[in-house]
Amino acid sequence: MSKLFSPFTIRDVTLKNRIVISPMCQYSAVDGFANDWHLVHLGSRAVGGAALIIQEATAVTPDGRITYADLGIWKDEHVDKLKQIVSFIHNNGAVAGIQLAHAGRKASCDLPWNGGEQLADGENSWKPVGPSPIPFKQGQVEPHELNIKEIQDIVFAFRAAAKRALEAGYKVVEIHAAHGYLLHEFFSPLSNKRTDIYGGSFENRIRLVIDVVEAVQSVWPENLPLFVRISATDWTENGWNENDSLQLAAVLKDKGVDLIDTSSGGNVPDAFIPAGPNYQVPFADKIRNEIGIYTGAVGIIVKAEQAEEILEQERADLIFIARESLRDAYFPQHAAQVLGDDTEWPNQYVRAKREVVKK
Numbered sequence: 001m002s003k004l005f006s007p008f009t010i011r012d013v014t015l016k017n018r019i020v021i022s023p024m025c026q027y028s029a030v031d032g033f034a035n036d037w038h039l040v041h042l043g044s045r046a047v048g049g050a051a052l053i054i055q056e057a058t059a060v061t062p063d064g065r066i067t068y069a070d071l072g073i074w075k076d077e078h079v080d081k082l083k084q085i086v087s088f089i090h091n092n093g094a095v096a097g098i099q100l101a102h103a104g105r106k107a108s109c110d111l112p113w114n115g116g117e118q119l120a121d122g123e124n125s126w127k128p129v130g131p132s133p134i135p136f137k138q139g140q141v142e143p144h145e146l147n148i149k150e151i152q153d154i155v156f157a158f159r160a161a162a163k164r165a166l167e168a169g170y171k172v173v174e175i176h177a178a179h180g181y182l183l184h185e186f187f188s189p190l191s192n193k194r195t196d197i198y199g200g201s202f203e204n205r206i207r208l209v210i211d212v213v214e215a216v217q218s219v220w221p222e223n224l225p226l227f228v229r230i231s232a233t234d235w236t237e238n239g240w241n242e243n244d245s246l247q248l249a250a251v252l253k254d255k256g257v258d259l260i261d262t263s264s265g266g267n268v269p270d271a272f273i274p275a276g277p278n279y280q281v282p283f284a285d286k287i288r289n290e291i292g293i294y295t296g297a298v299g300i301i302v303k304a305e306q307a308e309e310i311l312e313q314e315r316a317d318l319i320f321i322a323r324e325s326l327r328d329a330y331f332p333q334h335a336a337q338v339l340g341d342d343t344e345w346p347n348q349y350v351r352a353k354r355e356v357v358k359k
Helices: 036-047 076-091 148-168 182-187 207-217 242-254 281-291 304-312 323-327 331-339 347-352
Strands: 008-010 013-015 019-021 052-059 095-101 172-177 226-231 259-263 294-298 318-321
Touching: 019 331, 036 052, 036 076, 052 076, 052 172, 076 095, 076 148, 095 148, 148 172, 148 207, 172 182, 172 207, 182 207, 207 226, 207 242, 226 242, 242 259, 242 281, 259 281, 281 294, 304 318, 304 331, 323 331
Parallel strands: 019 052, 019 318, 052 095, 095 172, 172 226, 226 259, 259 294, 294 318
Antiparallel strands: 008 013
């Protein structure tokens, strides 16, 4: 069996292979509620053979949405449809996970297919918030600078969201601290100019993400995994960098976080990002092997052999697939054919399965 299709156990959860579907916003919700689009989108990836399906960035407060069409988990009424989605995923051999998020200063945007620009007014807009009154880019709305009480309210919102996620049946929670959203905004010196306990020193700037981790852990069972997604670098001088990420990963490991989902960028609009196959894998590699914590590799991983090589070289423990999954919901089944692995198919599809020729 290839490494890509070997099982992987974290706490009491065993993944049948190393393929994870990354959280990918669908911008298809109304008032945060999931619907049949989300059921079919996420469910088809479970049928397609992925081991872990992580639901898109799901907002813990209404103003924590990137757009007015983002999923939410800020009220109990959101849970019922999520239960249906989780049940379908689990009944089809995959594990359901959820990414809890707050968009911070990058909130209140229009849908991508409408241009995606931040909305300054209108019924689908609201005042974004952040660590400091610095907009993401020139011309955007100046975010409201959160005070200590408001920060504490957001921490509580993450806790409440995690409790609802448990009620819905998710087996993995991922905290979104990447891509220039709220938690990343706090730990990057480019977006955080505070002088209180949440600003200035490295320890102060990471305080919010640690507060959120501890709040989630207060309601999330010890036998279920907890991931944190980070941007390993801002790709900008004087910003958050790889060494900072190593320090943060060490703290998160000590706090009991199981895996670092290792992405990059998103906090500065004009950063030069050398995107290409495996361009973020070195960050996952370094965090994994210097800090000794599980990592997930993500970023233009599009071929079975490419994913297998990352795992064989012990540069990461899981492979997160994003856009390639949008192109091919059955990527895992196709990858297994390429690598010569005989995987289980849904009974309804077995008659279309080709015989595997072992390499």
